[in-house]
Amino acid sequence: MSSQEEVFTKVVSLLKPFVKNPEALSNVTMETSILKDLKVNSARLVDVVLEMEDTFGIAVKDDDADKVKTVGDAVRLILTAKA
Amino acid sequence: MPDALRVGDDVVDLDDPAIATSRLRPRFVERVCSDIERASLGAASDPKTLLWIFFAAKEAAYKIVAKVGPPPGFAHRRFVVTPDLRSVHYEGLALGLRVEVEGGCVHAVATMGTGTPLVGHGLVDPGVSPGSEARRLLCMAVARHLGCASERLAVVREPAPGTWDGFAPPVLVRDGRPSGVDVSLTHDGRFVGFAAAIG
Numbered sequence: 001m002s003s004q005e006e007v008f009t010k011v012v013s014l015l016k017p018f019v020k021n022p023e024a025l026s027n028v029t030m031e032t033s034i035l036k037d038l039k040v041n042s043a044r045l046v047d048v049v050l051e052m053e054d055t056f057g058i059a060v061k062d063d064d065a066d067k068v069k070t071v072g073d074a075v076r077l078i079l080t081a082k083a
Numbered sequence: 084m085p086d087a088l089r090v091g092d093d094v095v096d097l098d099d100p101a102i103a104t105s106r107l108r109p110r111f112v113e114r115v116c117s118d119i120e121r122a123s124l125g126a127a128s129d130p131k132t133l134l135w136i137f138f139a140a141k142e143a144a145y146k147i148v149a150k151v152g153p154p155p156g157f158a159h160r161r162f163v164v165t166p167d168l169r170s171v172h173y174e175g176l177a178l179g180l181r182v183e184v185e186g187g188c189v190h191a192v193a194t195m196g197t198g199t200p201l202v203g204h205g206l207v208d209p210g211v212s213p214g215s216e217a218r219r220l221l222c223m224a225v226a227r228h229l230g231c232a233s234e235r236l237a238v239v240r241e242p243a244p245g246t247w248d249g250f251a252p253p254v255l256v257r258d259g260r261p262s263g264v265d266v267s268l269t270h271d272g273r274f275v276g277f278a279a280a281i282g
Contacts, residue, residue, distance in 0.1 A: 043271075050114065
């Protein structure tokens, strides 16, 4: 079982290669918007979802991926999938 | 009376390092492309460019679908680009498609309704806000078409909680009032683009 903190750290790490605004990563919180604050575009968002699947061994449905707006949304989705 | 023209557009910078390896990942292609599109990629002489044409076309069509109904969500595969690259189909809707590939950039423009849109794309200088540059190019092109000063035109986006970036689609205003001209803006990497439902 992964803690929220562990998942959060891994999510921030997997986002790094796709972030256009690396400075925003230094202040990232659960409320940080992946698209607006980190400036991850839609093509990169597909890669982010694939990285989430690979890193955590989960399958993310399209409908669930659509709900991921913030880092916290990604963390909660992963925790739910692994519960 | 013909249906009012609506537009959606998307640019992709083909040399953006962040997408350089995406085409190598079969799961990326499976997530984004329909069976027909995957077959086209398998037979293509330049599958990288074709993949990003498909992607840009789907994003462009998404923008129109989100304007006329509930946002379709994370559903690239449900938007199907025809092999001739002339249309995009989504759940019974058939949207027109125009694609330009030039200088390392794909610019896809989807249309719904009657008419030919005013479109353009270009490079953005380093240090310049791509969003601002896309707005500037759009306003200049529309002003030329209408024969008015570009300063009379502006693009506004109202807050819309729950949407992908928290804002509603862009609206072109003239002298501070909605112009009634449907528009779309896009930027990626070194490129910006626009489409306006004039024509």
